[in-house]
């Protein structure tokens with residue numbers, strides 16, 4: 179049987195830090211990353227044959243749970259026909275049509291292979307469309323790892339450094355302006371002076387990559403008005419929230435229409451898909467019609483397209499009701515445990531939940547990245563280890579949120595109680 183320690187040692191020799199995405203490395207935590215061998219529903223199984231109730235869920239795509247039977251059947255079926263054509267095919271057409279039919283402001287969509295690519299394209303489109311260079315983003319919002327967005331970003335770079343990454347030319351960083359979430363006054367002042375240089379304001383309408391930082395609707399409305407006033411674009415990065423907090427994401431939930439939206443995660447049902455979407459007047463700037471270049475050898479991969487479509491088709495309104503109930507049940511149990519057990523060791527933590535997303539927060543009502551206590555990771559570490567020992571898999575960082583899926587049903591909920599309180 180393989181052992182985690184042994185595998186991680188081999189990995190570290192072959193791959194920088196032993197991982198292909200930094201958060202997976204358990205950096206700042208005591209234990210070794212678990213090597214996952216298989217998964218089913220709400221459960222992971224590692225190579226040492228231990229099972230975990232999974233609250234990481236591949237960081238968001240698996241809203242139906244692991245290995246959903248219907249998605250699997252569609253993917254297998256597609257696989258039997260072939261897996262990449264580099265040519266037009268009907269599968270992406272069906273997914274595009276389903277999204278355009280169900281989200282009011284979207285007239286066109288372009289599929290890419292990740293959320294990062296989607297954002298990269300959205301930004302290029304915004305700059306071309308407005309013929310301006312500056313992009314406003316918010317401290318703690320993560321928009322993937324494209325150069326211009328790795329400034330005060332969240333997710334795996336939250337605890338690295340202010341500029342988030344080396345290797346980004348100052349000239350590129352100079353065109354990214356960063357504000358604290360909710361800071362209307364500073365934005366107003368900036369826009370008064372530089373509004374005509376701003377191509378777009380980009381935001382996660384529910385920031386979920388630096389803990390969970392719910393924003394007031396008024397703030398997002400303010401951004402909508404301010405961008406309109408200066409003919410800049412408003413980009414909603416709904417890579418996490420799209421198809422999760424509602425089918426149409428935060429935009430549908432709040433009734434605020436962005437100029438461009440980016441999707442990822444759920445849109446591919448667990449396969450690599452991202453998308454940028456919006457009205458034709460902006461989208462038609464893209465090649466081959468317009469002169470904004472964007473391309474992809476494996477874009478709109480047919481297996482990923484059918485998996486995405488089946489996932490989205492299963493997300494009927496009743497599915498969101500069900501998901502809300504499961505999420506309420508699960509987070510109630512987690513919260514009770516945090517408050518009452520382990521001799522009050524974790525009393526400082528509680529759960530903040532938005533639909534099926536939750537964060538184990540060190541303080542209530544945090545809405546800005548700058549208000550998160552700096553010793554959060556140290557405090558989180560023993561909690562993470564304890565959960566892991568109880569057979570519960572959280573995302574391995576204090577700044578990452580938890581995801582609940584339609585597989586986190588009542589039986590999983592009972593199992594969660596048992597695992598937390600029986601050992």
Ligand SMILES: *Cc1c(COP(=O)(O)O)cnc(C)c1O
Nearest residue numbers: 292293294320321322417418442
């Ligand atoms: C995950 C995420 C991205 C990046 O997507 P990848 O597929 O990891 O490149 C971008 N924006 C947000 C809001 C995300 O949560």
